[in-house]
Amino acid sequence: MRVIHSVRNLHSWRRKQESLDGPIGFVPTMGALHDGHLSLIHRARKRCRIVVVSVFVNPLQFGPAEDLGRYPRSFHADRRLCREAGVDLLFAPPPEEFYPSNFQTIVRVSHLTQRWEGEIRPTHFQGVTTVVTKLFCLVRPDLVYFGQKDYQQYLVVNQLIHDLNWDLRLIRCPTVRESDGLAVSSRNRYLSAHQRVQAGLLSKALREGGNTMRSGVRNVRAIQSRMKKILGSNPDVRLEYLAICDSKNLEPLTQVGGTVVILGAVRVGNIRLIDNLLVRCPRSSG
């Protein structure tokens, strides 16, 4: 496995790939790799000639009050995991080269970023779309792998790819979960044993919502109230949102139908957790 830190070296590496056949797969990450990331890498490894992973804790996607400073960094472990997973190239640029002092370009997707995560974290998605655009310019992949766990991010990146006319395919990979359903996340390591149990309630609420829909209940308030009962049973879980939305544009629904997504965000102590569930609702009987 090759490790590249500088933009210039990545450019010359990429130019050498031009004449070779077969797709380049790309998994962008912020490091602190876990089973969720590894599932993306394995998926890329199965299909692509070349697998590129980037490890970059992107300052642009953290708000001023967020956890950039204490976001977990574990480059040596990440490198080992990538090597073991058969990654061809690990790209890990230093922040001061990636965003030099006169850096002044922002890539922004508008409508899709207004609600939910975008409302709570107003500059988050423009940080994501800017770094993703830079990484696409550098790696020029044919296939890109994102997890469903950050569903809104997946939709935003999908919009970005279409709007900017990138010639690449975005692959959405299923959320990897712990045995109790908790979605695997780099921030889970901050949960105390007690909080860890509470954190499991979010995915439990989502499953309850999914089951309720599949049983034929169509009224969103009724579905939400069943989900909230699960989360409300615990005073240490603070609900941020629990939204039932059109799975394409994330507009909130009042009646479910077709494929919907349930988006959830909670705080357990100081730890923010998000999760989601795609549900194919039964056809209306009327």
Next chain:
Amino acid sequence: MRVIHSVRNLHSWRRKQESLDGPIGFVPTMGALHDGHLSLIHRARKRCRIVVVSVFVNPLQFGPAEDLGRYPRSFHADRRLCREAGVDLLFAPPPEEFYPSNFQTIVRVSHLTQRWEGEIRPTHFQGVTTVVTKLFCLVRPDLVYFGQKDYQQYLVVNQLIHDLNWDLRLIRCPTVRESDGLAVSSRNRYLSAHQRVQAGLLSKALREGGNTMRSGVRNVRAIQSRMKKILGSNPDVRLEYLAICDSKNLEPLTQVGGTVVILGAVRVGNIRLIDNLLVRCPRSSG
């Protein structure tokens, strides 16, 4: 010469170029091709294996009160000129495919776009940087040719390329001028015979500024007052700005030194004209 209108066909054309050697040169235009554009195309033709020209009147870079509707369109003449100049591929997407109804991505360069053209045309440069990003994603050129005539645009695109880590070289080509010095522009065709004479004063004023600097005058106000005398002699020429700036960041200077740029914008009747001159000032004697 091949002509492609759709994004999908451009993607598949581009994929076929991967295995071939030699640079792809790209000249993005809004059509209404004139000698300025042709000089860019000739320059690309000399150096590149493949020369791509795009013709697209980009609605995003026009303000609501600007001349999008009556901007000159002459596709048949443009196609003929491209063919005669040895262009390999002419890309002319229809606006409704290039910006579909749910389009929502904007690429913005901040500091460099605040002053001068950016102040008078607040959404102009984000229109330029968005369309240029899309075109780069599609064409993936090795060399890109822009005219010096739109000097601020050239600097903004240069910043965009560096910030987004595009692996390509931006070539700045000299402004093509009429015999009296007027910079060639698609909008010149709107000038009446009388206005045409007045329009020549802008480049005359710039030359006066350059000569004044080269003669050793360093005080910007003194230089500006000499230039304004030329423009002020005519009541039908309305000055928008005449700025003497650092040639890298376009900050206005009070004393000249090193390489500076004089940026000028005037209105002759309803026609807006811009021009500029790069001047290498003599070293300070003190």
